[in-house]
Amino acid sequence: MTGPRRISPFPKDFLWGAATAAYQIEGASNEDGRGPSVWDRFCATPGKVWEGHTGRSACDHYHRYRGDIRLMNALGLQAYRFSISWTRILPAGRGKVNPKGLDFYDRLVDGLLEAKVRPFCTLFHWDYPTVLFDRGGWLHRDSPSWFADYTSVVAGRLGDRVRDWMTFNEPQCFIGLGHGTGGHAPGLKRPVRQLLKMARNVQLAHGLGAMVLRSECPGEVKIGWAPVGMVSYPVSTKPADIRAARLATDSCHRDHLFNNTLWSDPVILGRVAPEARRAYGKLLPRYSDADLRIMAQPMDFYGVNIYQGTPVKAGRGGKAETIPVGEGNPRTLFHWNITPPSLRWGPKFLHERYRLPVYITENGMSNPDWVAEDGKVHDPQRIDFTRRYLRELRKAVGEGVPVKGYFHWSLMDNFEWAEGYKQRFGLIHMDYQTQKRTPKDSYYWYRDLIRKRGAV
Numbered sequence: 417m418t419g420p421r422r423i424s425p426f427p428k429d430f431l432w433g434a435a436t437a438a439y440q441i442e443g444a445s446n447e448d449g450r451g452p453s454v455w456d457r458f459c460a461t462p463g464k465v466w467e468g469h470t471g472r473s474a475c476d477h478y479h480r481y482r483g484d485i486r487l488m489n490a491l492g493l494q495a496y497r498f499s500i501s502w503t504r505i506l507p508a509g510r511g512k513v514n515p516k517g518l519d520f521y522d523r524l525v526d527g528l529l530e531a532k533v534r535p536f537c538t539l540f541h542w543d544y545p546t547v548l549f550d551r552g553g554w555l556h557r558d559s560p561s562w563f564a565d566y567t568s569v570v571a572g573r574l575g576d577r578v579r580d581w582m583t584f585n586e587p588q589c590f591i592g593l594g595h596g597t598g599g600h601a602p603g604l605k606r607p608v609r610q611l612l613k614m615a616r617n618v619q620l621a622h623g624l625g626a627m628v629l630r631s632e633c634p635g636e637v638k639i640g641w642a643p644v645g646m647v648s649y650p651v652s653t654k655p656a657d658i659r660a661a662r663l664a665t666d667s668c669h670r671d672h673l674f675n676n677t678l679w680s681d682p683v684i685l686g687r688v689a690p691e692a693r694r695a696y697g698k699l700l701p702r703y704s705d706a707d708l709r710i711m712a713q714p715m716d717f718y719g720v721n722i723y724q725g726t727p728v729k730a731g732r733g734g735k736a737e738t739i740p741v742g743e744g745n746p747r748t749l750f751h752w753n754i755t756p757p758s759l760r761w762g763p764k765f766l767h768e769r770y771r772l773p774v775y776i777t778e779n780g781m782s783n784p785d786w787v788a789e790d791g792k793v794h795d796p797q798r799i800d801f802t803r804r805y806l807r808e809l810r811k812a813v814g815e816g817v818p819v820k821g822y823f824h825w826s827l828m829d830n831f832e833w834a835e836g837y838k839q840r841f842g843l844i845h846m847d848y849q850t851q852k853r854t855p856k857d858s859y860y861w862y863r864d865l866i867r868k869r870g871a872v
């Protein structure tokens with residue numbers, strides 16, 4: 417019997433990390449002056465979240481962050497991606513600042529730096545203030561400046577120590593799922609025309625936020641964002657299949673906003689994507705030159721969250737033809753297809769279009785893990801999944817794609833939005849009744865992987 421093939425080591429400066437988000441781990445949702453977010457309200461609405469779960473306690477990271485940093489340290493983590501809860505800082509979304517909220521992130525960042533874990537801070541990971549939502553939310557024309565004001569408060573407090581920033585996590589989801597299908601907070605089902613307007617406001621918010629970070633953080637800053645990577649990958653390395661997969665990765669569909677280019681072209685290339693113009697036509701709002709100038713602030717990296725992709729081949733006239741992954745293809749507990757090549761071709765295509773260094777800001781899988789009779793958590797699937805995906809990522813690096821780091825989603829099991837605590841993504845198992853943390857087998861495997869720069 418032979419073991420899995422080894423991956424060749426990643427470059428020395430490649431950064432190994434793990435990621436979380438505020439509402440998914442912090443808990444303490446009513447403490448120390450935190451204000452309500454749309455997710456608190458959504459969770460309190462019967463039937464919205466699996467078995468009525470809420471983020472009220474989650475992993476109680478708000479109180480246990482010191483222990484969690486020790487766990488990061490023992491893992492050998494080099495970087496940690498976390499998000500700030502807007503309503504801990506500004507309980508009503510704007511106006512009066514809550515010093516206790518800022519103190520928390522201050523202590524967290526200091527703790528990380530003491531432990532030599534580089535903080536990567538996401539400003540917005542979905543927990544939008546209810547007060548601002550009730551005023552019109554992302555449709556309100558002032559919504560970009562609300563975000564800029566919030567960014568300014570955070571930059572003023574953490575900007576002397578945090579260097580790496582992301583403005584938004586997965587705008588496709590908080591607009592598409594939150595305001596389109598209604599499966600996520602705030603649970604609206606708005607037509608595409610309105611979603612496109614919201615998208616434009618998010619892009620403006622990104623631009624204003626980036627300006628604030630550059631002008632108000634005292635030190636050097638590195639700015640990116642972290643959209644979902646909607647990846648198509650070629651079924652072979654024939655040039656025609658590669659071209660078709662690239663076309664599909666860049667394309668937009670008129671019925672929804674789950675794509676790459678509607679979002680990232682204005683923000684990085686300072687233009688509306690031709691693919692978006694073709695797909696949405698008159699539904700698109702006006703992007704004035706002044707809007708585009710605000711949106712297209714210099715970016716230092718492209719953060720991308722990749723979990724799965726779609727296999728594609730060249731069909732008639734070179735058109736992209738989707739190939740079914742096949743009956744019985746391996747899937748995660750979420751039923752997401754396991755498609756390792758998405759981590760090779762996704763960063764490659766995105767780099768070709770946007771010419772920025774890339775971080776994989778999320779990748780991982782959900783699994784029904786539990787503590788076995790021997791007291792350990794055995795998750796061979798997660799190890800196998802991660803090894804397969806990283807082998808493909810290593811190919812991209814070998815092919816010259818400047819991928820600078822990888823953040824596993826997630827450091828610990830946590831509140832998986834509408835799925836509640838059903839889906840476990842962590843390297844660390846959580847017992848939500850006792851708050852006991854148990855590192856899984858994958859945690860020790862990832863520790864060794866970090867030590868060997870990926871050569872496992």
Ligand code: IFM
Pocket residue numbers: 437440586721778825832841
């Ligand atoms: O848990 C989420 C995260 O908040 C955003 N990206 C996908 C993860 C898994 O669904």
